[in-house]
Amino acid sequence: MIYYAFSDYLKQRYGEKVYKLPIGLPLTCPNRDGSCGKFGCTFCGSIGAGYENLPPELSITEQIRMNKAHIVPKYKAKKFIPYFQNFSNTYMPPKQLEEYVLEACASDDVVAVYIATRPDCINDVYLEILARIAKEKNIDICVELGLQTINYKTLEKINRGHGLAEYIDAVLRIKRYGLLCCTHVILDLPWDDDKDLIETARVISALGVDQVKLHALYIVKNTKMAQQYENKEFEIISCEHYKQRVIDFLENLSPNIVLQRLIGRAPAENTLFSNWQTGWWKIRDEIVKEMEEKNLYQGRLCNYLNGSAVQKFLK
Numbered sequence: 643m644i645y646y647a648f649s650d651y652l653k654q655r656y657g658e659k660v661y662k663l664p665i666g667l668p669l670t671c672p673n674r675d676g677s678c679g680k681f682g683c684t685f686c687g688s689i690g691a692g693y694e695n696l697p698p699e700l701s702i703t704e705q706i707r708m709n710k711a712h713i714v715p716k717y718k719a720k721k722f723i724p725y726f727q728n729f730s731n732t733y734m735p736p737k738q739l740e741e742y743v744l745e746a747c748a749s750d751d752v753v754a755v756y757i758a759t760r761p762d763c764i765n766d767v768y769l770e771i772l773a774r775i776a777k778e779k780n781i782d783i784c785v786e787l788g789l790q791t792i793n794y795k796t797l798e799k800i801n802r803g804h805g806l807a808e809y810i811d812a813v814l815r816i817k818r819y820g821l822l823c824c825t826h827v828i829l830d831l832p833w834d835d836d837k838d839l840i841e842t843a844r845v846i847s848a849l850g851v852d853q854v855k856l857h858a859l860y861i862v863k864n865t866k867m868a869q870q871y872e873n874k875e876f877e878i879i880s881c882e883h884y885k886q887r888v889i890d891f892l893e894n895l896s897p898n899i900v901l902q903r904l905i906g907r908a909p910a911e912n913t914l915f916s917n918w919q920t921g922w923w924k925i926r927d928e929i930v931k932e933m934e935e936k937n938l939y940q941g942r943l944c945n946y947l948n949g950s951a952v953q954k955f956l957k
C-alpha cells in the first residue's frame with residue numbers, strides 16, 4: 643500500500659463505496675464576525691470553502707435530496723456521508739447543532755456525518771451531543787479540524803485566530819469522546835519550510851488523528867493573500883516541490899491515518915492561482931507513480947513514537 647486512501651477505508655468500514663454529500667449551512671465563523679477576528683484567514687474567500695455547495699438557504703433534507711438525485715443514478719450509490727463543509731459548522735448554540743446533525747442522519751442510508759470546523763469551536767458540551775447521536779443512530783461522526791500547519795508563527799501570519807494549543811486541545815477532546823477526527827493541512831503555505839510539514843505529519847501522528855486532508859494553496863481573488871501575492875511578498879512553490887512535500891509528509895505520517903485527499907480540488911474561477919493549472923488527479927497520480935518507482939510509502943519514516951531511543955532494549 644503506497645498510502646491509506648479514503649476510498650479503501652470506506653470500503654473496509656462500510657463494505658462498499660460511500661459518497662460524501664456536501665451541505666452548506668447559513669453560517670459564518672468567529673474569525674469573521676469579530677469574536678476572534680474580523681477579516682478571516684488571509685487565504686479565505688467570502689464564500690469560505692463552499693464553492694461545491696448548494697445554497698445554504700435550502701434545508702438539509704432538500705440539499706441531501708438534490709445531491710442524491712445527481713449521484714444515485716450516476717454511481718448507483720447506496721450509502722452516504724452528509725458533510726457540513728463550509729465555514730465553522732459547530733459555531734452555533736449546541737441545540738442548533740444537534741438539530742442539524744439529527745436532520746442530516748435521519749435516513750437509514752446515512753452511515754456517517756462529517757463536520758468541518760475550527761479548533762476553537764469545539765467543546766465538551768458539543769462533543770457529548772455528537773457522541774450521543776453517534777451512539778443512538780449507530781453512525782460514525784467525524785470532526786474535521788482546520789489546522790493548516792503546526793507552525794504557530796505561520797498561523798499568526800495567515801490570521802488564523804488560533805494557535806497550535808487550541809488544535810491539540812480539540813483533538814484530545816474529540817478522541818476522548820470516541821469520535822473520529824480529521825485534520826486539514828495546506829502543504830505549501832508561504833513562510834512554511836519543508837521541515838514544518840514533516841513536523842506537522844509527526845504531531846498529527848502523535849495525537850492519533852484518524853484522517854488527514856491535504857491541500858495545495860490556491861489564491862482567491864480579493865483576499866489579503868491575493869494582495870500579498872500580487873505585491874510579490876511571497877512565491878508559491880513549484881508543483882514538483884509540492885509533490886515532494888506530499889511524499890515527505892506521507893513517509894512521516896502514521897500508516898494508520900487515512901488520507902482523504904493528497905491535493906484539493908481547487909476552483910479555477912475567482913482565483914489568481916490554483917493547482918498549477920493542472921488537474922488534481924494528475925498531480926495525485928504523479929505522486930503515487932513516483933512513490934511506487936522509488937519504493938516509498940506512507941509511514942516508512944514513522945519510527946519516532948513510543949520512546950524510539952529505548953526500543954533497542956526491548957528486542
Ligand code: SF4
Pocket residue numbers: 671672673674681682683686687690691728729730760788802
Ligand atoms: S476559519 Fe475557515 S471559514 Fe473562517 S476565515 Fe478561516 S478558512 Fe475562512
